[in-house]
Amino acid sequence: MAAMTVQLDIVSAENRIYSGLVASLQVTGSEGELGVMPGHTPLLTNIKPGMARIVKQDGKEEVFYLSGGILEVQPSSVSVLADVVMRADEIDEQAAVEAKRRAEAEMANAGADFNYAAAAMELAKAIAQLRVVETIKKNIAR
Numbered sequence: 001m002a003a004m005t006v007q008l009d010i011v012s013a014e015n016r017i018y019s020g021l022v023a024s025l026q027v028t029g030s031e032g033e034l035g036v037m038p039g040h041t042p043l044l045t046n047i048k049p050g051m052a053r054i055v056k057q058d059g060k061e062e063v064f065y066l067s068g069g070i071l072e073v074q075p076s077s078v079s080v081l082a083d084v085v086m087r088a089d090e091i092d093e094q095a096a097v098e099a100k101r102r103a104e105a106e107m108a109n110a111g112a113d114f115n116y117a118a119a120a121m122e123l124a125k126a127i128a129q130l131r132v133v134e135t136i137k138k139n140i141a142r
Contacts, residue, residue: 004038005057007077010064012085017064018054025078026053027071028128034071036078043073049121049128051135052080063088065132067125088136091129100126 005021025036028050036043052064069082103123110116 006036006038006040008054008080009077010052010066010080010085011082013083017085017087018062021057022078023055023057023059025055025080027051027066027080029071036071036073040073040078042075043071045071047071047080047082049125051128051132052085053135063132063135065091065129086129086132088132091133093130093133096126096129096133100130 005023008018008020008022008025009016010018023037027034027036028048030046030048034045034047047066047069049068050066052066054062054064056062065084065086065088066080066082067084069080072079072081099122103119103126106114106119107116107123110119
């Protein structure tokens with residue numbers, strides 16, 4: 001008996017990053033973690049900066065960083081649309097650490113005209129990238 005799968009397309013502003021059959025997808029939705037499997041109820045929602053974890057039809061996992069975007073679930077397909085999508089091996093860990101440090105420093109030393117929302121978004125993106133890197137390191141260590 002063949003495993004149940006759904007067609008997944010992950011698309012950035014520049015190109016299609018992934019297209020294939022998957023057994024499941026996990027992303028960070030606007031209300032928290034969201035898992036999508038074949039047969040999921042149709043859905044359209046915002047996704048926050050974070051990790052997209054897919055389980056392919058052969059059982060292997062792949063992890064991506066998403067800058068945020070839109071998730072659309074249809075009966076036979078799932079689409080993730082994001083401004084920035086990076087495979088885990090494309091993330092510059094040192095740059096993410098520096099971006100996190102910079103955003104935290106800006107938030108700690110905020111003045112009257114400080115844009116807190118922008119700094120919080122930069123911090124969320126950096127933390128999400130580091131989370132993807134840590135996930136990959138844990139999987140390699142197994």
